[in-house]
Amino acid sequence: MREFRKTFPYLDISDLISWYSVFEGYPNLQDLHGESNLLQNIKSHILEKYQSLREDFRFSEDQTTQRDIEKLLRRVALGNRKSYSVLKNDISQIKSRDIYTTLYERGIIEKEHSREAPIERRKGQPIKKELRGYVIEDKIRFTRGFYRFWFTFVTPNTALLEEGRIEEVLEKIARELDRYTSLTFEYLSNELIHHQNSKEAIIESGSYWDRQIELDLLAKTERGVMIAGECKWKNQKICKNTLNKLQKKCDTLPFKVESYLLFSRSGFSNELKKSKDPKIRLYDLSDFERYFCD
Numbered sequence: 001m002r003e004f005r006k007t008f009p010y011l012d013i014s015d016l017i018s019w020y021s022v023f024e025g026y027p028n029l030q031d032l033h034g035e036s037n038l039l040q041n042i043k044s045h046i047l048e049k050y051q052s053l054r055e056d057f058r059f060s061e062d063q064t065t066q067r068d069i070e071k072l073l074r075r076v077a078l079g080n081r082k083s084y085s086v087l088k089n090d091i092s093q094i095k096s097r098d099i100y101t102t103l104y105e106r107g108i109i110e111k112e113h114s115r116e117a118p119i120e121r122r123k124g125q126p127i128k129k130e131l132r133g134y135v136i137e138d139k140i141r142f143t144r145g146f147y148r149f150w151f152t153f154v155t156p157n158t159a160l161l162e163e164g165r166i167e168e169v170l171e172k173i174a175r176e177l178d179r180y181t182s183l184t185f186e187y188l189s190n191e192l193i194h195h196q197n198s199k200e201a202i203i204e205s206g207s208y209w210d211r212q213i214e215l216d217l218l219a220k221t222e223r224g225v226m227i228a229g230e231c232k233w234k235n236q237k238i239c240k241n242t243l244n245k246l247q248k249k250c251d252t253l254p255f256k257v258e259s260y261l262l263f264s265r266s267g268f269s270n271e272l273k274k275s276k277d278p279k280i281r282l283y284d285l286s287d288f289e290r291y292f293c294d
Contacts, residue, residue, distance in 0.1 A: 001020050002292055005293055017181065018038055019038055020145060021145045021149070021183075024144050026045070047166045057070075072087075072096070073109075073147075076109065076140050076141075076151065077152040078151075082137040082138075082139055083139065083140055086140060109142055111138050111140060112138060114209065115206070152180060178233055178234065185233040188288065190205050190206055192283065196287060202219050208228075213249045213253075215228050217229030217263075225258050228257045228260055228261070230260075230263070231264075234266060236266055237266050238264045238266075239271065243272065260279060264282070264284055268282050
């Protein structure tokens with residue numbers, strides 16, 4: 001996001017993150033209007049230019065293949081991003097593999113590897129019934145914010161856009177924009193801790209998921225200390241209940257979490273700010289501004 005900021009030095013950190021979540025990877029950043037807000041730029045530079053921009057997402061001359069690719073990418077954008085969940089019976093496995101290869105080679109998507117430990121199989125002990133069909137899944141993520149935005153808001157609304165109902169689509173985007181931006185905030189939080197963890201270096205970080213829980217952030221230091229985090233892109237302060245829920249989720253993990261990080265767009269409750277617990281660290285937008293904007 002540091003490079004992105006060079007184009008928009010006038011944006012405050014909250015707007016910068018929101019703009020980045022939409023326009024990272026947009027082909028004509030220099031055309032965006034600084035005097036207009038984010039929604040106005042989305043309207044002028046994406047929705048009203050839908051017909052020309054869609055050619056950038058033309059992956060096949062075969063219409064059926066193109067539809068299958070768009071269908072798969074919509075599932076990545078709108079679903080849980082788990083690799084097997086994206087695949088449905090309406091696209092064959094062979095064709096799906098070909099599609100994945102095309103999209104990886106074009107730099108549209110990349111794989112986010114699962115960090116879940118394999119199920120331990122002990123000789124002479126049967127696997128529990130509920131685990132027999134369980135498969136550890138990687139996740140798929142878009143390489144650029146603009147790609148994810150396109151398949152979250154544009155391709156699902158092509159019928160409305162072709163009818164000229166741009167304002168209707170824009171209203172949908174306005175309602176969902178904070179929820180959409182929350183994943184970008186999660187990615188940036190993972191990047192931030194590599195530079196804000198003053199005690200020792202982070203050697204591994206990212207989201208974590210297994211068959212029971214999902215964590216926005218799970219990091220490991222060079223000494224093997226495990227750190228868990230929760231990221232909230234909301235217009236309300238994080239309270240102690242968020243920390244309690246995070247700690248409860250971590251209790252199910254097969255290893256000990258020793259430190260907890262909370263990342264908030266809107267700050268924290270007085271109870272959290274007054275906490276003297278050295279295992280808890282709070283990050284607000286000022287921390288993001290110091291790293292990404294200085």
